[in-house]
Amino acid sequence: MNNKNIKLVIITFLITIILFIGCTKSTISKDSSSESITLTDMLGRTIGMDTNAEKIVAIGPGALRLYCYIDSADKVVGIEQIEKDHLTGRPYALANESLKDLEVIGPGGPNNSPDAEKLLSVKPDVIFSMYAYDKAAVDELQAKTGIPVVALSYGKVSTFDPAVYDSLEIIGKVMGKENRASEVINFMKECHDDLNNRxxxxxxxxxxxxxxxxxxxxxxxxxxxxxxxxxxxxxxxxxxxxxxxxxxxxxxxxxxxxxxxxxxxxxxxxxxxxxxxxxxxxxxxxxxxxxxxxxxxxxxxxxxxxxxxxxxxxxxxxxxxxxxxxxxxxxxxxxxxxxxxxxxxxxxxxxxxxxxxxxxxxxxxxxx
CATH class of the missing domain: 3.40.50.1980 (Nitrogenase molybdenum iron protein domain)
Structure with missing residues (x-):
C-alpha cells in the first residue's frame, strides 16, 4: 500500500471516529431529558422515576396549588371533586379555569382517602400527594397504582415555611423545572425579607x-x-x-x-x-x-x-x-x-x- 492510500485510510478512520463520537453525544443529550432520577420526598421516602412527567395529578389539600406555581395546568389529567365544587377563593383555580373540566379522580378533602382506581383511570406519570400524614398509606397507594407517589408538605405555618420551599423544589425536580422552582422560592423569600426589612x-x-x-x-x-x-x-x-x-x-x-x-x-x-x-x-x-x-x-x-x-x-x-x-x-x-x-x-x-x-x-x- 503506497503512502497515498495509507493517508486515505487514516483520514477515513478519523472521520468515522468523529462521526461516532458526535452521534454518541447526541444520543446522550436526548436521553438525559428523560433520565431516571432518585429523590427524597417530604416523608423521607426515596423514590425513583423518570424526569419531565407529561401527565400529573395532585391530590390532597393544597397539592394542586403548589404544582400550579411551578408548571403548566395543561399537564394535569384529573382533579378531585372538592376542586370542582368550590371555585371561589382559590387563585390557582381562577387562573386555570380549564381545571374544572377535568375528570374526577376522587372526592378530595382532608378526611377522605385517595381513590386508587380512579387515579389509575387517567394514567398519570406521577402523583403529587398532600395526604402525607401516614407514610404507610402513601406507600400503599404507590403499590396499588404502580405510579410514583411524591409526598409534599406545607409545614407548620405554610406562608414562608421552609417545608413549602422544599416541596416546590421537589416538584421542580420531578417536572424538569428546577429553574422555575428556584425563581418561585426566591420570590417568596424576597417578599418575606422585604416585609421584615420595612x-x-x-x-x-x-x-x-x-x-x-x-x-x-x-x-x-x-x-x-x-x-x-x-x-x-x-x-x-x-x-x-x-x-x-x-x-x-x-x-x-x-x-x-x-x-x-x-x-x-x-x-x-x-x-x-x-x-x-x-x-x-x-x-x-x-x-x-x-x-x-x-x-x-x-x-x-x-x-x-x-x-x-x-x-x-x-x-x-x-x-x-x-x-x-x-x-x-x-x-x-x-x-x-x-x-x-x-x-x-x-x-x-x-x-x-x-x-x-x-x-x-x-x-x-x-x-x-
Whole structure:
C-alpha cells in the first residue's frame, strides 16, 4: 500500500471516529431529558422515576396549588371533586379555569382517602400527594397504582415555611423545572425579607396593638376566632395582642378578653365577616365598647385558608396589613397592585379583581 492510500485510510478512520463520537453525544443529550432520577420526598421516602412527567395529578389539600406555581395546568389529567365544587377563593383555580373540566379522580378533602382506581383511570406519570400524614398509606397507594407517589408538605405555618420551599423544589425536580422552582422560592423569600426589612427597626411605641378575627378554621367563625403567633403579623413584626396568652395556632377566645385587650386596630377576615355582622346586629353594645369599632379602625383581610393555604393571597394580605399598620414604611406599596404582582408571578394571571368581587376589597369595614 503506497503512502497515498495509507493517508486515505487514516483520514477515513478519523472521520468515522468523529462521526461516532458526535452521534454518541447526541444520543446522550436526548436521553438525559428523560433520565431516571432518585429523590427524597417530604416523608423521607426515596423514590425513583423518570424526569419531565407529561401527565400529573395532585391530590390532597393544597397539592394542586403548589404544582400550579411551578408548571403548566395543561399537564394535569384529573382533579378531585372538592376542586370542582368550590371555585371561589382559590387563585390557582381562577387562573386555570380549564381545571374544572377535568375528570374526577376522587372526592378530595382532608378526611377522605385517595381513590386508587380512579387515579389509575387517567394514567398519570406521577402523583403529587398532600395526604402525607401516614407514610404507610402513601406507600400503599404507590403499590396499588404502580405510579410514583411524591409526598409534599406545607409545614407548620405554610406562608414562608421552609417545608413549602422544599416541596416546590421537589416538584421542580420531578417536572424538569428546577429553574422555575428556584425563581418561585426566591420570590417568596424576597417578599418575606422585604416585609421584615420595612418593619424590623420600628420602635415598640410606633406599633399599634392589633388583632385579627373571624379567621376560618375547618369552617367560618366569628370575631372570637383568631391565631396566636400569627404568621402574617410576624412577617411585618406587628404587635399581636393575642400573643400574651402564650399559645400558638388557631384559637377561640372569650369575647370579653377582646374588651380587656381593646386593640387599636382590628382586622376581620372576609371569610367570617358575615358572622361578625350578624353578631354585631344582635349585640352592638359589646362591639361599640371597642376602640377600633368606635374609631373606625376596622380593616379587611382576604381569606386565604381554602383547601389549605393560598400562599399568594396570604402574601398579598401581609403587604396590606403592613400598609395599614405602618403607612410610612409601605408608602410605595399599593396593596391591590402588589396582590396582582404576586398572583401574576405565581400563576401567570392577575386575579385580585375576581377575589375582590367574590369577597371584598382591601379597605376599611363598615358595620352599618
Amino acid at each position: 418593619t424590623k427597626d420600628l420602635e415598640e411605641d410606633e406599633k399599634s396593638n392589633s388583632y385579627i378575627g373571624a379567621l376560618s378554621y375547618k369552617g367560618s367563625h366569628g370575631i372570637e376566632s383568631t391565631y396566636g403567633d400569627y404568621s402574617l403579623f410576624k412577617a411585618i413584626n406587628a404587635k399581636n395582642v393575642v400573643d400574651e396568652i402564650g399559645k400558638t395556632g388557631s384559637l377561640m377566645i372569650d369575647k370579653e378578653k377582646l374588651i380587656e385587650w381593646n386593640p387599636d386596630k382590628i382586622f376581620i377576615d372576609y371569610g367570617g365577616l358575615n358572622l361578625v355582622k350578624d353578631d354585631y346586629s344582635k349585640n352592638p353594645d359589646f362591639y361599640n365598647t371597642l376602640s377600633a369599632f368606635k374609631n373606625g379602625e376596622l380593616y379587611s383581610q382576604l381569606p386565604y385558608n381554602f383547601y389549605h393555604t393560598n400562599i399568594g393571597t396570604a402574601m398579598a394580605d401581609a403587604y396590606y396589613l403592613g400598609k395599614v399598620l405602618y403607612p410610612d414604611s409601605f408608602k410605595d406599596i399599593e396593596p391591590e397592585e402588589k396582590a396582582d404582582e404576586i398572583y401574576k408571578f405565581l400563576l401567570g394571571k392577575q386575579v385580585y379583581k375576581k377575589m375582590a368581587e367574590d369577597f371584598g376589597e382591601f379597605g376599611k369595614i363598615l358595620m352599618n
